[in-house]
Amino acid sequence: MGTLTAEFSGETVIVTGASSGIGRAVAVGFGEAGATVINADVRAEPKDRNADAAAEDTETPTHEVIADETDGRGLYVETDVSDVAEIESVVTAAREFGGVDVMVNNAGIHVNREFLDVTPAEYDRLHAVNARGAFFGTQLAARDMVERDAGGAIVNTASTTSGHAAREHSHYATTKGAVKMLTRSAALELAEHGIRVNAVAPGPIATEITEGWSERAADAVGGGREPPTRAGRPEDLLDAYRYLASEGADYVTGETLWVDGGSHI
Numbered sequence: 001m002g003t004l005t006a007e008f009s010g011e012t013v014i015v016t017g018a019s020s021g022i023g024r025a026v027a028v029g030f031g032e033a034g035a036t037v038i039n040a041d042v043r044a045e046p047k048d049r050n051a052d053a054a055a056e057d058t059e060t061p062t063h064e065v066i067a068d069e070t071d072g073r074g075l076y077v078e079t080d081v082s083d084v085a086e087i088e089s090v091v092t093a094a095r096e097f098g099g100v101d102v103m104v105n106n107a108g109i110h111v112n113r114e115f116l117d118v119t120p121a122e123y124d125r126l127h128a129v130n131a132r133g134a135f136f137g138t139q140l141a142a143r144d145m146v147e148r149d150a151g152g153a154i155v156n157t158a159s160t161t162s163g164h165a166a167r168e169h170s171h172y173a174t175t176k177g178a179v180k181m182l183t184r185s186a187a188l189e190l191a192e193h194g195i196r197v198n199a200v201a202p203g204p205i206a207t208e209i210t211e212g213w214s215e216r217a218a219d220a221v222g223g224g225r226e227p228p229t230r231a232g233r234p235e236d237l238l239d240a241y242r243y244l245a246s247e248g249a250d251y252v253t254g255e256t257l258w259v260d261g262g263s264h265i
C-alpha cells in the first residue's frame, strides 16, 4: 500500500489539543506532510516531552520548534479554547505564517459520570471546551480565511457518541452532537467562501482521556462490544484528518467520518 506524500507544504495548520493523544498524532502528521503547525493547547508543550528538551526551551516556553521530528515547522501557543480571546491569539499567530489554511478543532475533555449525577459545573465546562471551543475555533478560523479570500479547510473532532448513546457520557455526548451539527451548519454557510468543514468521529482510542474509564463506559462507547478489528490508536485517525483537509476532499463538506474499527457497523 502506498503512503500519503507531503501535500501541505507552505500551508499553516492550527491543531487545538495538540499536546497529547489524537491531537498530537495529527499535529505531527501534518508536520510530516510539510505544514507549519501551530499547536494550541492548555499545555504549552507535548505531554510526553522529556525533561532535557524542556530544559532547553526555557527561554521560549510557549513557542517550541518541533521541526526536528517533522519536515515542516511547528510552534506551541498556550491556549484555552474555552476563552475566545485565546483562540483569536492563535489565529493571529497563524497570520505570521500567511494565515490559517487548515483548522483542526480537536481539544476536548471528559469525566465519566452517570446521567443522574452530572453537575451543572461539569456540564458547563465540557460544553465550554468541547462544543463552544470548536464553534468559535471554526468561526475565527473561517473569518481569517474569508478576509484573505483564501478558502480553506476545517476539521473538527467529534466522536461516535455524536450518534450513539454511551453510558456515563451524557454530558459529553451532547457536546459531540453539537460538534456534528456545527460541522454541517458551518459547512452550509461557508461553502460560498471556498471553505469546507468536516469532522472525524473517533471510536474508543487509547489516550489520556480514556484512562480510568469504567469497563461499562468503555463497552458502551464501543457499541457494547469490542471493535471487530482491534483497539484504536491515535495514529489510526491521522489520514482521516489529512484527507478531509486535502484537495482530494474538495467535494466533501459537512461530513462526519467515523473511524472506529467497525465498532458501530
Ligand SMILES: NC(=O)c1ccc[n+]([C@@H]2O[C@H](COP(=O)([O-])OP(=O)(O)OC[C@H]3O[C@@H](n4cnc5c(N)ncnc54)[C@H](O)[C@@H]3O)[C@@H](O)[C@H]2O)c1
Pocket (backbone or CB within 6 Å): 016, 017, 018, 019, 020, 021, 022, 023, 040, 041, 042, 043, 079, 080, 081, 082, 106, 107, 108, 109, 110, 129, 130, 157, 158, 159, 160, 201, 202, 203, 204, 205, 206, 207, 208, 209, 210
Ligand atoms: N480517546 C477517545 O477514545 C476519543 C474518542 C472520541 C473522541 N475523542 C475526542 O478526541 C479529542 C482528543 O482527545 P484525546 O483522546 O486525544 O485526549 P487527550 O486528553 O490525550 O488530548 C486532549 C488534549 O486537549 C487538551 N485540552 C484540554 N482542555 C483544553 C482546553 N480548554 N484548551 C485547549 N486544549 C485543551 C489537553 O491538554 C490534551 O492535550 C477530544 O475532543 C476528545 O473528545 C476521543
